[in-house]
């Protein structure tokens with residue numbers, strides 16, 4: 001389609017004084033033909049004919065001038081072109097953006113805006129698609145004062161979404177007048193992570209405060225009523241030691257979690273024999289298992305299963321899963337540990353035959369501080385951070401944790417990892433040797 005400006009320049013040029021003659025050419029032509037007919041037939045005299053012609057020409061000149069249709073459409077076509085150009089520029093932006101004219105009618109918008117607001121039409125008032133009174137009020141304010149405004153609002157349906165509208169005035173260039181730019185930023189994720197961080201700090205402080213309060217209580221008792229009671233002192237000191245140990249475990253787990261989070265996007269590059277690692281962790285936990293009357297079976301003991309990973313972190317994974325199986329599955333008296341490499345991903349499988357876990361708890365077990373039974377976990381020396389740590393370590397390794405369990409049927413925890421690309425290394429070695 002030709003540009004409106006080029007279309008206008010191709011129009012034939014007529015001197016302004018004769019323009020009306022060109023416009024009224026058919027009327028004037030018909031009048032001249034009629035008058036010539038009357039003159040030839042002798043019905044009118046030449047003077048009368050000349051007078052009638054003058055009257056007709058005068059009427060044609062005075063008649064309201066009809067504007068060429070192209071000229072009438074020109075501003076609209078120019079507006080459409082501007083709107084298309086603006087929309088093209090906006091399509092490169094990551095947020096929903098709308099451009100309005102001074103009266104609040106939509107001139108341009110991008111695909112993100114369409115996705116966020118549902119239906120948008122060029123030329124319609126912005127209030128048809130963005131029905132947030134505070135934002136519309138700010139748009140009016142910016143239209144009057146030109147000073148930018150920021151409005152935070154929340155959409156409740158279909159899901160809760162926090163957005164911040166940035167509204168600013170912009171001058172689009174000569175003759176184009178003022179535009180109002182409305183940019184919407186989605187703050188939902190940011191607010192969710194702020195809330196999670198707040199909850200985490202509150203939980204961590206609470207977990208630390210409990211043993212600390214107990215320690216302070218015993219110190220006061222030892223300084224006061226139990227000052228001269230050696231039997232009570234020994235008992236209290238023992239409890240104080242276990243509370244201090246609990247605080248220390250909690251701080252260790254918190255530090256491990258934050259270290260893993262810092263490295264979350266760095267994939268470990270070492271190669272680790274998962275089977276040997278599982279055997280050694282099972283051995284190191286056999287005294288705990290023995291204390292609780294639990295027997296640990298390690299399947300596939302002779303195999304080697306090489307995965308890509310960080311040895312210390314994978315040791316924490318195996319320790320947490322096997323220790324949980326011993327502690328929480330104690331009643332089953334048996335824990336099976338297996339390392340398998342028969343599927344798409346090598347994996348560590350830890351199975352117990354204890355009370356199992358009700359389905360409503362399963363999706364939440366890897367949340368920080370989530371426990372099925374808080375006092376049971378505390379009695380067993382738990383911090384509520386073990387499975388959160390396992391999940392984060394596996395994520396960093398490009399693996400995942402799956403939990404299968406039903407009440408009364410024990411539990412199976414599977415840690416999937418990534419196989420070390422042994423074949424590729426062999427190839428590289430061969431290439432270098434040849």
Ligand SMILES: Nc1ncnc2c1ncn2[C@@H]1O[C@H](COP(=O)(O)OP(=O)(O)O)[C@@H](O)[C@H]1O
Pocket residue numbers: 320324325328329352354355356357365370371372373377378381382383384385386387388411
């Ligand atoms: N093998 C298991 N059998 C039953 N419940 C388990 C098992 N493993 C974990 N859980 C439940 O999951 C919770 C969270 O585990 P974890 O994150 O390791 O924290 P902690 O062991 O410090 O309590 C435990 O408190 C327990 O309620």
Ligand SMILES: [Mg+2]
Pocket residue numbers: 320323324382383384386387
């Ligand atoms: Mg644990």
